[in-house]
Amino acid sequence: MRLRALAVGLGLIPPRTMHSREDARVLLDAARGATRVVEIGVYEGASALALCEALGPAAELHLIDPFGSHPDALPRGWGANEWATRRAVSRALRRRGGQAPRVRWHVALSHEVAARWEGEVDLVFIDGDHSEAGCELDWCSWRGFVALGGRVVFHDARAGEPDGRGLPGPSALVARHFRGQGTPGWEIVAEADRTVAVRRAS
Numbered sequence: 001m002r003l004r005a006l007a008v009g010l011g012l013i014p015p016r017t018m019h020s021r022e023d024a025r026v027l028l029d030a031a032r033g034a035t036r037v038v039e040i041g042v043y044e045g046a047s048a049l050a051l052c053e054a055l056g057p058a059a060e061l062h063l064i065d066p067f068g069s070h071p072d073a074l075p076r077g078w079g080a081n082e083w084a085t086r087r088a089v090s091r092a093l094r095r096r097g098g099q100a101p102r103v104r105w106h107v108a109l110s111h112e113v114a115a116r117w118e119g120e121v122d123l124v125f126i127d128g129d130h131s132e133a134g135c136e137l138d139w140c141s142w143r144g145f146v147a148l149g150g151r152v153v154f155h156d157a158r159a160g161e162p163d164g165r166g167l168p169g170p171s172a173l174v175a176r177h178f179r180g181q182g183t184p185g186w187e188i189v190a191e192a193d194r195t196v197a198v199r200r201a202s
Contacts, residue, residue, distance in 0.1 A: 001069075005081035008044050008088055015044030015088050018127070022192035023155065027125060028054045029190060030151040030197045034122035037101075038062045040110040040138050041073055041128030041155075043080045045088040048103075051125075052092045055101035062121075063089070064106040064113050065128070073129050082107060114141035121145050127155040132169040139173060143186075146200045151189070157196045165194045174198075 007013045019027065027047065031037060031054050042048050042065040051061055069079035086105065093100040106113045110128055124142045126135065139152070146152060158164030159171035174196050177183045190197040 001077070001079045001081075005079075005084040009081070009084035011087070011091060015046040015049065015085070017046045018043060019047060019050075019155065019195070020193045023195040024050055026190045026192050026195040026197050027051075027153050030123050030125075030153050031055060034150075035059045036062075036119070036121045037123045037125070038064065038121050038142065039125045039127070040064050040142075041126070042085055043074065043078075045085045045092075047125065047127065048085075048089050049092045052089065052096065052100060052103070057099050057101065059101040060104060061101045062104045062106060062113075064108065064110045066109050067107060073134075110138050111141040114145070117145060119145070120147040120150070122147055122150045124150075124152045125155070126152060126170070130156055130167045130169045132172050135169050135173040139177070143200075148200055148202070151197050151199050153195060153197045156194050158191060158194050161191070163193070164191075 008015055031051055035058055037051060039048055042063045048063055055061055065080055067080045067082040124146060126138045128138060154170050154174055156167040157170035157174040159166035178188050178198050185202040186198050187201050188196060189199045
């Protein structure tokens with residue numbers, strides 16, 4: 001893990017991509033026009049790099065991750081290294097120069113950040129703790145901050161769906177809150193592979 005972090009931090013290898021092309025399309029479509037975005041679960045920064053490319057200079061990108069090894073967020077033996085991820089994101093921001101979004105780091109658990117958060121957000125990307133309880137906590141902590149018309153994107157949330165993949169925790173949360181009767185005021189607007197985007201409609 002330490003050798004991989006060194007290689008990522010020095011730019012010798014790219015961050016490990018955790019999303020497919022279809023996943024990325026759902027996320028980046030949800031980010032179009034957004035000015036305040038929250039990503040929960042950054043790992044090596046692959047999704048953050050995609051958002052850095054998609055968001056404009058007027059946007060804020062808030063990256064939340066406690067870093068280290070977390071068995072409910074990452075496979076056994078994997079771990080996120082803050083130094084390496086920050087360096088990978090910094091390189092992406094430098095490439096965009098004056099067109100890059102502003103990035104704010106929060107080295108903490110997402111519900112801790114939500115407890116002191118102020119203001120609305122246009123997009124929350126939930127890709128941290130993949131246990132059902134952890135996903136539920138992320139959803140409950142952040143849904144109230146999502147602006148009308150804003151979106152929440154869940155990764156690894158389509159297990160058991162046609163052409164879908166995912167993990168039990170996120171998939172169960174999405175099924176309970178957004179399929180069937182669903183949650184009033186929220187609707188699924190896009191989904192593919194492992195990713196589901198929902199919109200706050202009222």
